[in-house]
Amino acid sequence: MDSIEFENLQRRLKALEEENARLKAQRIAVVSERQKVESALAESEERYRTLFNSIDEGFCIIEFFDGPHGPLSDYVHVEANPAYTQHAGIPNVVGQKVREMVPDEAGGWVELYGGVLRTGVPIRFERELVATGRYLELAAFRVEPESRKQVAVLFQDITKRKRAEEELQRLNETLEARVVAAVAERKVFADLVEGTDAFVQVVAPDFRWLAINGASAREFHRIYGILPKVGDNMLEVLKDQPQHLEAIRAVWTRALAGESFVEVAEFGEPGRARRFYEMRFNCLRDGDGRLLGAYQYSYDVTERLREQERLRQAEEALRQSQKMEAVGQLTGGIAHDFNNLLTGIIGSLELLQTRLGQGRVKEIDRYVTTAQGAAKRAAALTHRLLAFSRRQTLDxxxxxxxxxxxxxxxxxxxxxxxxxxxxxxxxxxxxxxxxxxxxxxxxxxxxxxxxxxxxxxxxxxxxxxxxxxxxxxxxxxxxxxxxxxxxxxxxxxxxxxxxxxxxxxxxxxxxxxxxxxxxxxxxxxxxxxxxxxxxxxxxxxxxxxxxxxxxxxxxxYGKDTDKPSALASKTTERPQTSHTILVVDDEPSIRMLLTDALEEIGFSVIEAHDGPTGLRMSQSDATIDLLITDVGLPGGMNGRQLADAARLTRPELKVLFITGYAENAIIGNGQLAPGMQVLTKPFVVEALASRVLDMIKDGAGKA
Known part of the structure; x- marks a missing residue:
């Protein structure tokens, strides 16, 4: 390899190293950015979840799926906040399908939310959730992208508001009818109260009239001469009539104190317009039970009471008439019995007189005993008849x-x-x-x-x-x-x-x-x-x-029991001092009997043949220890009237009534005043003497 190639190779290698360094730096920057994004996303998720769980409104996300009823015909709740249960009334909704939750209503909800999913147009509406009986106010919008097939729903319970609106609507719809009905009802009651014969008054706690009907106002004016009106104070209008004021105050004070009662009383000017009224009082209270006053319904019952009294008297007269009619049916038998008894008495007395004239004294007792026995049987028969008629005098x-x-x-x-x-x-x-x-x-x-x-x-x-x-x-x-x-x-x-x-x-x-x-x-x-x-x-x-x-x-309740009766006494005591007795009887034979019997004992006796004469003697200066009087006396003054008049000047005067038929009205239904007693005819002299001595002893001192 020549030098030129080597240099080119070195240059490419350096360029690769620089590129690698650049890519490494870029990768580090990307990782850092992603971490920032993830941190921001987590923070955003936390804020969302906090907001999701904290809002007062119910919130849920529903996701549509294809069901038995067709594409997108059902949905499931994928998320729901705690407020969902509070507003919808359905707990643990996440994972539940709408057609399982509310099968009868599911179609309507699918249709509503399906439209939001298809169109992406949000909706806001109110609807009743029939399954729980709640009215909901809802808002729904699509969760993007559409492919997620989700809809978010935000809602709150408006049941109370809805019920109030419905009630208000109903009240508004019926208000006019109710007002008309109330006015008509009030008029009916007003006409009824105003047109009735009853006297109606409504009075406040301070005795002011809150209401008074015409009949009551007219009656008030008739009795008291004052025409009352609403707002007047009844105590003020009657302040010049104190004799009536206290009677009115008494009954209304009870009613205004909260008492409900019925009372019959007499009101009005004595001798002019006094009437009897049946008054019914009741309390007037508000809806909270507070006392607002009292009201009264009154009726004039004067004629009713008079009619009842007339009826009572008529019934009493009828009963007594029936008794007397029954007695009349036995008149023949009674006459037969009395004739037999009188025959024994009269025959015995005639034979007694004959034997006395003949000087045959030894046979006298037999005739006396026979006459006494017959007389006692006659007296017993009379007492039985009086007991039947309930007119006998009791002791x-x-x-x-x-x-x-x-x-x-x-x-x-x-x-x-x-x-x-x-x-x-x-x-x-x-x-x-x-x-x-x-x-x-x-x-x-x-x-x-x-x-x-x-x-x-x-x-x-x-x-x-x-x-x-x-x-x-x-x-x-x-x-x-x-x-x-x-x-x-x-x-x-x-x-x-x-x-x-x-x-x-x-x-x-x-x-x-x-x-x-x-x-x-x-x-x-x-x-x-x-x-x-x-x-x-x-x-x-x-x-x-x-x-x-x-x-x-x-x-x-007295202390003395079984005090021996003078009628039962068998001993006759002689008075220790001189006493004077006034005897009043219209029958001369009885006066003679009483006078002789009393003088035989040792009393001084003065006589009168009728009530007025006896009264004049009792009002004289003479000393009188005891008055003995028949009940039935002529001259316009009976025995009871004589005794009462005599006691006005001699309050301590003892009185012994003698009677064979004492009317209850005179004796007082069998009850006598202190110091008065009754001796029933016929009586024996011994009984008279015992009774008189007994009364004289109890009433020692002069009257």
């Missing part, structure tokens, strides 16, 4: 039922006979009751005789006492007022009563006994006596299971 005294029953036990055993076992169950700590001792004994004996008759083959009678505390329910079942009562029940093991007999058991003259064995007055007499005493009688019975008759008597 109520504090009574221990246990003591009364034990005192009668032997009599009851003898009366019912040896085939009937009698058991007494006495309650411990039994309360006392205020009752006519003798009438209760008669009632108990009557019940035991009825029980005996219900057990023709023998059996058992149980007499049981008990304390009873009756609440509203228990008292209502027995037609009594709630409170404390003492019960006395007689139970037998007899044939019992069917319901129709129980219903009529207290009817006068109703009896199931054969003719001649019962009058039908026994239970009616018991019922009348107990009801007049403030109690009640109830029957509990089943056919074949026996019967229980229960007397419910009010508890007596």
């Amino acid at each position: 109520p005294r504090p009574t221990d039922l246990n003591r009364l029953v034990m005192g009668m036990e032997e009599l009851i055993r003898r009366t019912v006979g040896p085939e009937i076992a009698v058991e007494v169950v006495a309650a411990g700590g039994l309360w006392s009751t205020l009752i006519d001792h003798s009438q209760l004994e008669n009632a108990l004996l009557n019940l035991c005789i009825n029980a005996r008759d219900a057990m023709p083959r023998g059996g058992r009678i149980t007499i049981e006492s008990a304390n009873r505390w009756l609440d509203e329910h228990g008292a209502g079942e027995r037609d009594l007022e709630p409170g404390q009562y003492v019960s006395l029940c007689v139970t037998d093991t007899g044939i019992g009563m069917p319901p129709d007999v129980i219903e009529r058991a207290f009817d006068p003259f109703f009896t199931t006994k054969p003719i001649g064995q019962g009058t039908g007055l026994g239970l009616s007499m018991v019922y009348g006596f107990v009801r007049q005493s403030g109690g009640q009688v109830r029957i509990y019975s089943e056919v074949g299971q026996g019967t229980t008759m229960c007397l419910y008597l009010p508890r007596h």
